[in-house]
Amino acid sequence: MEPQPNALKVLNVLCAVLFLAALGMVFIYAPLEETMDYVQKIFYFHISTGWVGMLGFLAAAITGILYLVTHDQKWDILEFAAVEISLIFFSVTILAGSIWARPVWNTWWTWDPRLTTAAILEMIYIAYLLLRQGIEDPGRKARFGAVYTLVGSLSVPMTFLSIRLFRTIHPAVIGTASASSQGGFNMTPPMVVTMVFCLVTFSVIFITLFWHRIRLGRLAQAVEERQLEAQS
Protein backbone atom coordinates (compact mmCIF):
# COMPACT_ATOMS: atom_id res chain seq x y z
CA MET A 1 0.00 0.00 0.00
CA GLU A 2 1.39 3.39 -1.05
CA PRO A 3 2.21 6.00 1.65
CA GLN A 4 -0.14 8.91 2.34
CA PRO A 5 -0.32 11.32 -0.61
CA ASN A 6 0.84 14.89 0.09
CA ALA A 7 -2.68 16.25 -0.48
CA LEU A 8 -3.98 13.99 2.28
CA LYS A 9 -1.20 15.11 4.64
CA VAL A 10 -2.17 18.74 3.93
CA LEU A 11 -5.82 17.88 4.62
CA ASN A 12 -4.83 16.28 7.97
CA VAL A 13 -3.15 19.49 9.10
CA LEU A 14 -5.96 21.65 7.70
CA CYS A 15 -8.51 19.58 9.63
CA ALA A 16 -6.69 20.07 12.93
CA VAL A 17 -6.31 23.83 12.34
CA LEU A 18 -9.94 24.29 11.23
CA PHE A 19 -11.25 22.21 14.13
CA LEU A 20 -9.36 24.29 16.70
CA ALA A 21 -10.47 27.49 14.96
CA ALA A 22 -14.09 26.27 14.98
CA LEU A 23 -13.87 25.60 18.73
CA GLY A 24 -12.40 29.08 19.19
CA MET A 25 -15.21 30.67 17.19
CA VAL A 26 -17.91 28.76 19.09
CA PHE A 27 -16.55 29.58 22.56
CA ILE A 28 -14.96 33.00 22.01
CA TYR A 29 -16.40 34.71 18.93
CA ALA A 30 -20.05 33.61 18.92
CA PRO A 31 -22.19 35.55 21.42
CA LEU A 32 -24.28 33.94 24.13
CA GLU A 33 -27.93 33.36 23.26
CA GLU A 34 -30.21 35.26 25.67
CA THR A 35 -32.69 32.53 26.66
CA MET A 36 -30.70 29.30 26.45
CA ASP A 37 -27.32 30.73 27.49
CA TYR A 38 -24.29 28.38 27.10
CA VAL A 39 -26.14 25.22 26.06
CA GLN A 40 -27.09 26.87 22.74
CA LYS A 41 -23.41 26.54 21.73
CA ILE A 42 -24.05 22.84 21.09
CA PHE A 43 -26.07 24.04 18.07
CA TYR A 44 -22.96 24.76 15.94
CA PHE A 45 -21.59 21.20 16.07
CA HIS A 46 -25.07 19.63 16.16
CA ILE A 47 -26.02 21.19 12.84
CA SER A 48 -22.59 20.64 11.24
CA THR A 49 -22.43 16.92 12.06
CA GLY A 50 -26.04 16.53 10.85
CA TRP A 51 -25.14 18.24 7.58
CA VAL A 52 -22.14 16.01 6.81
CA GLY A 53 -24.04 12.92 8.00
CA MET A 54 -26.84 13.52 5.51
CA LEU A 55 -24.36 14.50 2.79
CA GLY A 56 -22.55 11.18 3.30
CA PHE A 57 -25.74 9.14 3.05
CA LEU A 58 -26.51 10.86 -0.26
CA ALA A 59 -22.92 10.26 -1.42
CA ALA A 60 -23.39 6.56 -0.58
CA ALA A 61 -26.53 6.47 -2.76
CA ILE A 62 -24.66 8.06 -5.67
CA THR A 63 -21.75 5.59 -5.38
CA GLY A 64 -24.37 2.82 -5.17
CA ILE A 65 -25.81 3.93 -8.52
CA LEU A 66 -22.29 4.09 -9.98
CA TYR A 67 -21.65 0.51 -8.79
CA LEU A 68 -24.90 -0.74 -10.37
CA VAL A 69 -23.93 0.92 -13.66
CA THR A 70 -20.24 -0.07 -13.80
CA HIS A 71 -19.97 -3.15 -11.49
CA ASP A 72 -16.60 -1.75 -10.42
CA GLN A 73 -15.67 -2.85 -6.88
CA LYS A 74 -14.11 0.54 -6.11
CA TRP A 75 -17.60 2.12 -5.90
CA ASP A 76 -18.56 -0.43 -3.25
CA ILE A 77 -15.53 0.56 -1.15
CA LEU A 78 -16.55 4.23 -1.48
CA GLU A 79 -20.16 3.48 -0.60
CA PHE A 80 -19.26 1.52 2.54
CA ALA A 81 -16.84 4.27 3.62
CA ALA A 82 -19.49 6.98 3.17
CA VAL A 83 -22.07 5.07 5.21
CA GLU A 84 -19.67 4.29 8.07
CA ILE A 85 -18.50 7.90 8.48
CA SER A 86 -22.00 9.33 8.07
CA LEU A 87 -23.30 6.99 10.77
CA ILE A 88 -20.67 8.30 13.18
CA PHE A 89 -21.51 11.93 12.43
CA PHE A 90 -25.24 11.34 12.55
CA SER A 91 -24.92 9.56 15.92
CA VAL A 92 -23.10 12.64 17.21
CA THR A 93 -25.98 14.81 15.93
CA ILE A 94 -28.57 12.73 17.76
CA LEU A 95 -26.56 12.51 21.00
CA ALA A 96 -25.70 16.23 21.03
CA GLY A 97 -29.30 17.12 20.19
CA SER A 98 -30.56 15.00 23.04
CA ILE A 99 -28.21 16.72 25.50
CA TRP A 100 -29.31 20.12 24.18
CA ALA A 101 -32.99 19.12 24.44
CA ARG A 102 -32.80 18.10 28.12
CA PRO A 103 -32.60 21.64 29.63
CA VAL A 104 -34.58 23.31 26.80
CA TRP A 105 -37.48 20.86 26.27
CA ASN A 106 -37.15 19.27 29.71
CA THR A 107 -36.75 15.81 28.17
CA TRP A 108 -33.91 13.79 26.62
CA TRP A 109 -36.12 12.41 23.86
CA THR A 110 -39.60 12.84 22.44
CA TRP A 111 -41.28 11.08 19.51
CA ASP A 112 -41.51 14.28 17.52
CA PRO A 113 -41.52 13.99 13.65
CA ARG A 114 -37.93 15.28 13.29
CA LEU A 115 -36.50 13.10 16.06
CA THR A 116 -38.44 10.06 14.86
CA THR A 117 -37.34 10.41 11.22
CA ALA A 118 -33.74 10.95 12.38
CA ALA A 119 -33.89 7.79 14.53
CA ILE A 120 -35.35 5.82 11.60
CA LEU A 121 -32.57 7.13 9.32
CA GLU A 122 -29.92 6.05 11.83
CA MET A 123 -31.48 2.59 12.24
CA ILE A 124 -31.76 2.07 8.46
CA TYR A 125 -28.00 2.48 8.11
CA ILE A 126 -27.14 0.45 11.23
CA ALA A 127 -29.20 -2.35 9.64
CA TYR A 128 -27.21 -1.86 6.42
CA LEU A 129 -23.95 -2.60 8.29
CA LEU A 130 -25.41 -5.65 10.04
CA LEU A 131 -27.02 -7.14 6.93
CA ARG A 132 -23.91 -6.54 4.83
CA GLN A 133 -21.81 -8.52 7.31
CA GLY A 134 -24.03 -11.55 6.68
CA ILE A 135 -23.25 -11.79 2.95
CA GLU A 136 -20.03 -13.55 1.95
CA ASP A 137 -19.99 -13.29 -1.83
CA PRO A 138 -18.34 -9.89 -2.66
CA GLY A 139 -20.47 -9.35 -5.78
CA ARG A 140 -23.74 -10.03 -3.97
CA LYS A 141 -22.62 -7.92 -1.02
CA ALA A 142 -21.86 -4.95 -3.29
CA ARG A 143 -25.14 -5.33 -5.22
CA PHE A 144 -27.11 -5.50 -1.97
CA GLY A 145 -25.28 -2.45 -0.61
CA ALA A 146 -25.92 -0.42 -3.75
CA VAL A 147 -29.66 -1.13 -3.83
CA TYR A 148 -30.03 -0.69 -0.06
CA THR A 149 -28.28 2.70 0.08
CA LEU A 150 -30.29 3.86 -2.91
CA VAL A 151 -33.61 2.99 -1.22
CA GLY A 152 -32.34 4.10 2.22
CA SER A 153 -31.40 7.53 0.89
CA LEU A 154 -35.11 8.33 0.48
CA SER A 155 -35.21 8.83 4.24
CA VAL A 156 -32.65 11.67 4.02
CA PRO A 157 -34.95 14.29 2.40
CA MET A 158 -37.76 12.97 4.60
CA THR A 159 -35.69 13.74 7.73
CA PHE A 160 -34.59 17.12 6.40
CA LEU A 161 -38.10 18.23 5.42
CA SER A 162 -39.90 16.79 8.45
CA ILE A 163 -39.69 20.07 10.39
CA ARG A 164 -41.27 21.91 7.47
CA LEU A 165 -43.94 19.36 6.63
CA PHE A 166 -45.21 18.35 10.07
CA ARG A 167 -46.18 20.02 13.33
CA THR A 168 -43.03 19.70 15.43
CA ILE A 169 -41.28 21.19 18.44
CA HIS A 170 -37.89 21.07 16.68
CA PRO A 171 -36.82 24.57 15.58
CA ALA A 172 -35.79 25.28 11.95
CA VAL A 173 -32.61 27.17 11.13
CA ILE A 174 -33.33 27.63 7.42
CA GLY A 175 -36.86 28.69 6.48
CA THR A 176 -39.89 29.06 8.73
CA ALA A 177 -40.31 26.77 11.70
CA SER A 178 -43.53 25.14 12.85
CA ALA A 179 -45.66 27.35 15.13
CA SER A 180 -45.23 24.77 17.90
CA SER A 181 -41.40 24.80 17.78
CA GLN A 182 -39.54 25.36 21.05
CA GLY A 183 -35.92 26.41 21.57
CA GLY A 184 -35.67 28.42 18.36
CA PHE A 185 -33.71 31.69 18.31
CA ASN A 186 -32.86 34.57 16.01
CA MET A 187 -29.29 34.30 14.80
CA THR A 188 -27.09 37.40 14.99
CA PRO A 189 -24.45 37.91 12.21
CA PRO A 190 -21.57 36.50 14.36
CA MET A 191 -23.70 33.39 15.02
CA VAL A 192 -24.30 32.96 11.26
CA VAL A 193 -20.57 33.36 10.54
CA THR A 194 -19.72 30.76 13.22
CA MET A 195 -22.34 28.34 11.87
CA VAL A 196 -21.03 28.66 8.28
CA PHE A 197 -17.43 28.25 9.51
CA CYS A 198 -18.40 25.06 11.40
CA LEU A 199 -20.22 23.71 8.34
CA VAL A 200 -17.11 24.26 6.20
CA THR A 201 -14.85 22.74 8.89
CA PHE A 202 -16.94 19.59 9.20
CA SER A 203 -17.17 19.27 5.42
CA VAL A 204 -13.34 19.29 5.25
CA ILE A 205 -13.15 16.77 8.14
CA PHE A 206 -15.65 14.54 6.31
CA ILE A 207 -13.63 14.64 3.06
CA THR A 208 -10.41 13.81 4.96
CA LEU A 209 -11.95 10.93 6.92
CA PHE A 210 -13.61 9.67 3.74
CA TRP A 211 -10.23 9.54 1.99
CA HIS A 212 -8.64 7.71 4.96
CA ARG A 213 -11.54 5.24 5.09
CA ILE A 214 -11.27 4.54 1.34
CA ARG A 215 -7.55 3.77 1.81
CA LEU A 216 -8.47 1.45 4.67
CA GLY A 217 -11.05 -0.28 2.45
CA ARG A 218 -8.46 -0.79 -0.29
CA LEU A 219 -5.97 -2.20 2.22
CA ALA A 220 -8.62 -4.60 3.53
CA GLN A 221 -9.29 -5.71 -0.04
CA ALA A 222 -5.55 -6.28 -0.65
CA VAL A 223 -5.31 -8.38 2.54
CA GLU A 224 -8.36 -10.43 1.49
CA GLU A 225 -6.81 -11.10 -1.93
CA ARG A 226 -3.50 -12.17 -0.33
CA GLN A 227 -5.34 -14.50 2.05
CA LEU A 228 -7.17 -16.14 -0.87
CA GLU A 229 -3.83 -16.48 -2.72
CA ALA A 230 -2.20 -18.07 0.33
CA GLN A 231 -5.10 -20.51 0.75
CA SER A 232 -4.97 -21.62 -2.88
Place this chain on the structure above:
Amino acid sequence: MLDPIISIKYMISGYVVILAVLAAYLVSLIMRWRNLKRTLRSLEEIQKRISPLDRGMIDDYEAIKR
Protein backbone atom coordinates in the same frame (compact mmCIF):
# COMPACT_ATOMS: atom_id res chain seq x y z
CA MET B 1 -33.98 32.04 30.98
CA LEU B 2 -32.03 28.89 31.84
CA ASP B 3 -29.92 28.75 34.96
CA PRO B 4 -26.35 29.47 33.66
CA ILE B 5 -24.85 26.72 35.85
CA ILE B 6 -27.24 24.10 34.46
CA SER B 7 -26.76 25.47 30.96
CA ILE B 8 -22.96 25.32 31.16
CA LYS B 9 -23.14 21.77 32.59
CA TYR B 10 -25.12 20.54 29.57
CA MET B 11 -22.89 22.44 27.14
CA ILE B 12 -19.78 20.74 28.57
CA SER B 13 -21.51 17.33 28.49
CA GLY B 14 -22.49 17.90 24.86
CA TYR B 15 -18.98 18.79 23.75
CA VAL B 16 -17.41 15.95 25.76
CA VAL B 17 -19.72 13.47 23.98
CA ILE B 18 -19.03 15.00 20.55
CA LEU B 19 -15.25 14.96 21.03
CA ALA B 20 -15.23 11.47 22.60
CA VAL B 21 -17.18 9.89 19.72
CA LEU B 22 -15.03 11.54 17.06
CA ALA B 23 -11.80 10.63 18.90
CA ALA B 24 -12.96 7.02 19.32
CA TYR B 25 -13.65 6.76 15.58
CA LEU B 26 -10.24 8.22 14.76
CA VAL B 27 -8.54 5.70 17.08
CA SER B 28 -10.54 2.84 15.53
CA LEU B 29 -9.37 3.89 12.04
CA ILE B 30 -5.73 3.94 13.18
CA MET B 31 -6.04 0.56 14.95
CA ARG B 32 -7.71 -1.11 11.97
CA TRP B 33 -5.05 0.29 9.61
CA ARG B 34 -2.23 -1.04 11.83
CA ASN B 35 -3.83 -4.48 12.20
CA LEU B 36 -4.37 -4.82 8.46
CA LYS B 37 -0.78 -3.73 7.75
CA ARG B 38 0.49 -6.34 10.22
CA THR B 39 -1.64 -9.06 8.60
CA LEU B 40 -0.43 -8.05 5.13
CA ARG B 41 3.22 -8.19 6.25
CA SER B 42 2.73 -11.65 7.78
CA LEU B 43 1.09 -12.94 4.60
CA GLU B 44 3.95 -11.57 2.50
CA GLU B 45 6.50 -13.27 4.81
CA ILE B 46 4.68 -16.60 4.57
CA GLN B 47 4.71 -16.37 0.79
CA LYS B 48 8.43 -15.50 0.79
CA ARG B 49 9.24 -18.45 3.10
CA ILE B 50 7.90 -20.93 0.54
CA SER B 51 11.18 -21.79 -1.20
CA PRO B 52 11.44 -22.67 -4.91
CA LEU B 53 11.92 -26.35 -3.85
CA ASP B 54 8.64 -26.24 -1.90
CA ARG B 55 6.95 -24.62 -4.87
CA GLY B 56 8.21 -27.48 -7.07
CA MET B 57 6.83 -30.02 -4.59
CA ILE B 58 3.47 -28.23 -4.54
CA ASP B 59 3.39 -28.27 -8.36
CA ASP B 60 4.25 -32.01 -8.40
CA TYR B 61 1.55 -32.74 -5.82
CA GLU B 62 -1.02 -30.86 -7.86
CA ALA B 63 0.06 -32.67 -11.03
CA ILE B 64 -0.37 -36.07 -9.28
CA LYS B 65 -3.76 -34.97 -7.99
CA ARG B 66 -4.83 -34.12 -11.52
